[in-house]
Amino acid sequence: MNIIIPVPKEFGFESCFSFLQRSPKEVLHRCGVNSVRKLVRIHGAVVLFELCPSRDLQLEVKVLNTKLSPNQKKALIRFVTEWFDLETDLKPFYAMAKHDALLKDLVRDHYGYRIVGQPDLFESLVWAVLGQQINVQFAYALKQRFVQQFGNTLVFDDTPYFLFPTPETVAVLNDADLLPLQFSRQKSKYTQLIAQAFVDGELSKEKLSGLPLSEAKEKLMKIKGVGNWTANYALMKTFRYRDAFPLEDAGIHNAIRNLQKMARKPTLAEVKHIFKKYKGWEAYATLYLWKSL
DNA sequence: CGCCAGGTTAGAG
DNA sequence: CTCTAACATGGC
Numbered sequence: 001m002n003i004i005i006p007v008p009k010e011f012g013f014e015s016c017f018s019f020l021q022r023s024p025k026e027v028l029h030r031c032g033v034n035s036v037r038k039l040v041r042i043h044g045a046v047v048l049f050e051l052c053p054s055r056d057l058q059l060e061v062k063v064l065n066t067k068l069s070p071n072q073k074k075a076l077i078r079f080v081t082e083w084f085d086l087e088t089d090l091k092p093f094y095a096m097a098k099h100d101a102l103l104k105d106l107v108r109d110h111y112g113y114r115i116v117g118q119p120d121l122f123e124s125l126v127w128a129v130l131g132q133q134i135n136v137q138f139a140y141a142l143k144q145r146f147v148q149q150f151g152n153t154l155v156f157d158d159t160p161y162f163l164f165p166t167p168e169t170v171a172v173l174n175d176a177d178l179l180p181l182q183f184s185r186q187k188s189k190y191t192q193l194i195a196q197a198f199v200d201g202e203l204s205k206e207k208l209s210g211l212p213l214s215e216a217k218e219k220l221m222k223i224k225g226v227g228n229w230t231a232n233y234a235l236m237k238t239f240r241y242r243d244a245f246p247l248e249d250a251g252i253h254n255a256i257r258n259l260q261k262m263a264r265k266p267t268l269a270e271v272k273h274i275f276k277k278y279k280g281w282e283a284y285a286t287l288y289l290w291k292s293l
Numbered sequence: 294c295g296c297c298a299g300g301t302t303a304g305a306g
Numbered sequence: 307c308t309c310t311a312a313c314a315t316g317g318c
Contacts, residue, residue, distance in 0.1 A: 133300040138316055184314045186301080227301045251299045290299075
């Protein structure tokens with residue numbers, strides 16, 4: 001079954017694809033030469049799909065392992081649309097960024113790059129915790145072990161594909177399960193607390209959907225281990241608030257330092273000042289700055 | 294050994 | 307609200 005998904009003019013498959021390829025340890029999707037395969041759960045069914053650019057600059061999706069009902073097909077289109085943030089109109093962002101000293105080269109070189117999101121809130125929060133205060137490479141190693149050990153697997157053509165572990169699975173884990181994967185005690189505890197919050201019904205994507213940024217952030221930060229950085233990460237990647245951004249992020253700081261050829265990293269006050277110019281587009285400014293690293 | 298990496302918490306000013 | 311120290315772990 002082939003599905004064609006229309007994309008806006010400001011969409012560049014290449015830029016998004018290069019993001020998907022950024023770590024060989026990524027286990028939640030698998031890149032081919034010019035395509036990506038991913039396992040998702042759609043209305044209870046485990047669905048493996050392949051996505052590639054089609055001739056007329058649209059996206060083509062093939063489902064590999066099953067047949068979808070009309071409703072499931074609709075949900076899959078919804079998933080891909082969310083994953084690549086296809087509904088955001090980038091014209092106003094580009095109009096602003098092409099006159100900005102920090103962003104102008106980046107938006108030219110990565111035209112059409114969109115925030116590749118994480119539609120699953122649990123995955124987004126745990127991934128952010130894994131990325132806290134360590135290099136990204138090691139974070140991918142942690143995620144790989146975690147997903148391979150506790151996520152569901154589908155083998156297709158002799159190749160395994162993985163789903164992110166569910167909160168129910170993770171909530172019953174303890175330090176004895178996670179420390180051997182080289183989780184720090186802190187990451188282990190935070191991961192368990194987040195899973196617990198989902199299982200207890202304190203937290204869900206539905207509960208936060210539609211809230212103003214400040215309220216959604218406040219609810220996320222009630223969980224121990226979810227600070228400003230982690231909350232904003234999830235708000236950008238899962239809920240797609242355009243004005244969310246992780247102020248304390250070391251990557252943002254390094255990008256600014258490099259682009260402005262500073263001898264030191266900018267202070268938080270300096271970062272805030274720079275981001276005032278990006279009002280309403282802080283999330284996209286962040287992602288393009290990350291692209292520069 | 295030192296410093297840094299896509300931080301968080303608790304506590305003081 | 308802002309600044310600081312303590313914490314934790316791998317990689318170069």
